[in-house]
Amino acid sequence: SRTKLDKIFQSPTAHQSVYERMLERAPDEIKISECAETFLTLLHAMEDRYRHVPYPSCSLRLFSLQLDLFDEFLRDLKFSLNIEQQDIDPLSKHFCSILNSVVYIADVIQQWKNRSHYQRLQYLYDEYKVFIKKYGTDNLDEENLNMIQIDSTLAQQFDLIQLNKENNFVTASIFDHLLEQYRDEEETDCNIIVNHIVSLLKTKSRRYINEKWSTMPNPKDYFNMSISPSAIDILLELQTIFSNLSINLVKNVSNEIRARVTMEFDEYLFNWIVNDHTFNEGGASQFLFDINRGWSRIANDHVSQLFNKCRESALLLTMPIGSALLLVDALQQELSIKSLSNVSSKDSLVSSPLPSALHEMGIHHLSEFGAGQVLQRRLDLTNC
Known part of the structure; x- marks a missing residue:
């Protein structure tokens, strides 16, 4: 044998x-x-x-x-x-x-x-x-x-x-x-592919991450908005990779890898763009446009919403300033109530249930603490 x-x-x-x-x-x-x-x-x-x-x-x-x-x-x-x-x-x-x-x-x-x-x-x-x-x-x-x-x-x-x-x-x-043993090897090989793809994307996304999000032109100045030029190469690379994986891998494994890559890259963009930059109206609108017309569209329908943290952040960054101010007040009140209830540590705040105000806006993956941090990245609010 x-x-x-x-x-x-x-x-x-x-x-x-x-x-x-x-x-x-x-x-x-x-x-x-x-x-x-x-x-x-x-x-x-x-x-x-x-x-x-x-x-x-x-x-x-x-x-x-x-x-x-x-x-x-x-x-x-x-x-x-x-x-x-x-x-x-x-x-x-x-x-x-x-x-x-x-x-x-x-x-x-x-x-x-x-x-x-x-x-x-x-x-x-x-x-x-x-x-x-x-x-x-x-x-x-x-x-x-x-x-x-x-x-x-x-x-x-x-x-x-x-x-x-x-x-x-x-x-x-x-x-x-x-x-x-076989499932462990499957997981190991999937991790190798996911880590390889995410590493490629991180390398190619340096220009995109360092865009001048705080000084971009007002979206009203554009006849038609388009995807950021610095994002196009990454999107094409990712689209090609996902297409090849769907051809070469069995469906359930290909879908799992796509979903994991999408979630990890979403986390990466969230940490290095949203958490590390400030946004004027033009930068926020451009980021939302890139998410809706670029990042989400390269994924299949069932994983298109896995850019959740970036998409929800973009919604918070582009909401009308009046609504944003009201939301900031609501979040501060919510956090104050929790503080009085002896829930004062940062970890507790991050993992606490979302207030209904966020749910009504379609924000389901950011905590009230996280949403508050994103709102602080808006230049129009910091100038108020």
Whole structure:
């Protein structure tokens, strides 16, 4: 089996799709790599061979081999991410294919946990653990939960007991350790992609962050507003990255990465633009325009609102000055009430419930303390 696994990864098309030219396949199925599909075929072939084996001890031995192969396959996938000691570009099709393989096999393991065949094997394994403690030396490897070591001298006795008992079915928890390993690798690879993208965006956004937000022309002076020129390169870069991810990654992983990148970059823009600059009317209007026509539009509909902190900040920065003054008073009263109620620490204020005044304005992700801080960035209020 180890030899067969080696051959799977030696194929020059190991990380290419096996269904790419089959139009009748669903989009996610088209992204299944050759190595993952061939590996699963190998496991199914093994299952077919021992499914009807009459002796429980033999079934457990073959099942143990399957579990070992799951471990080996994950190790080989990890090794594939590092060729000649050089890390692969996290946005490359090769990296995405390996991540797809990890997710695909993890999903298969999740499904197998509830299949009657593996529930029966879990039951037999549980029975064997009780049996070996009663009749023989404890031959279980507690450090490696995937190891099923059958004592050959006691196998026949175990088989006789089980063949005369009615089998029960329990969730195949022996897969839990394997599933955790695959999900951990999935999370690690997703983090690599997210961190890589956010790092690129931070580098490209330096000019945009340092725009003169406090001295921009009044929006009434424009015939038509347009996205800030310093933001265009970043938007195009992000649009290209998101487009490639949707092509190369399975849908749920691609969407998760898009959402995480969007939220992290939203936090970055909030900290380095909103919290670090003051805004005149022109700067506030330009920032709101960039959010609505630029940043939010490059994301899919279901993640477009994940630029929440910047979008809500822009709403506060552009609201009419009269409404802003009333909101400042309302927030100060709210904070005073909380102070009298012995809620005086900054951490408590940040995490406290939002007042209805903010909710009515569509502000749901900034606390009253945070909203007050944003309003202080308005030049028209600081001059009052």
